[in-house]
Amino acid sequence: MINQILLELGLNEKEIEVYLEVLKRGKALPTNIAQATGINRATVYSVSQNLMEKGLILGDLTAKTLELTALPASELNNLIEREARKLEEKRKLATQAIEELSQLPLNTKYSIPSIKFIKENNVEEFMYKRIEEWNKSLKRTDKIWWGFQDHTFVENFKKWMRDYWEQESSRGIKVKLLSNISQIEATMAEEAWEDREIRFWKKEVKFTSTLWIVGEYIVMVYTKDKPFYLVEINNYVMSQNLREVFKNIWDEVGGEATR
DSSP: OHHHHHHHTTOOHHHHHHHHHHHHHSEEOHHHHHHHHOOOHHHHHHHHHHHHHTTSEEEETTSSSOEEEEOOGGGGHHHHHHHHHHHHHHHHHHHHHHHHHTTGGGTSSOOOOEEEEEEGGGHHHHHHHHHHHHHHHHHHTTSEEEEEEOHHHHHHOHHHHHHHHHSGGGTTOEEEEEEOOOHHHHHHHTTOOTTEEEEEOOSSSOOOSEEEEETTEEEEEEOSSSSOEEEEEEOHHHHHHHHHHHHHHHHHHOSOOBO
16 A cells, blocks of 8 residues: 555655665665665665655765665655645746747748637627737737728728727727728728728729738638628738738739728
């Protein structure tokens, strides 16, 4: 029974044999321990050194022959305290590793995307909750909100858009979106948000959904028909590529942007 307990406390089988023999004798020479346990004397010396480091026995190093002395059994608490210190050190290292690893996608060529799908009833609430994170991500890149936007998004979420520009974290952010020619965008232009620029897609095909490049995030929103939904993808590589695509499209579309 006691052997099993000591195993679970972290001692190996030879350490247990030597420890119990020293504890039984009170004091003993390694030679005596070797004879009693059948463990060769060189191994007894090595095991005794381990037990001394663990704070379970003492060794008189001043004598010509090493003499081992058992400490009270209560000293087994040293094992727990030692493991607790190791665990605390590992916890600190894990915290440090998490912080450093979380920055790796910004500097690597490959990262695993994180995808969220939001149903209609939760779309607006989700967008409010993500404002701060999206803005932080924008400020880690070029501070510009790229993409195209179906004008029905503005019709359905005008209040969210106005509230977005009221946020402290939205300062310094610019929006450069392509959209359809529509009455709602003409109305929005009258509000004169100087950091929001819209250029109109003059081709016959109209946007029927919304796609934003928001820093390291790709956000797709469908609002043309019910049910609405939103998909958010967090992927540095994909967002970087799409950002460059929309920069070029923005320049090619040209023309004076509405605000």
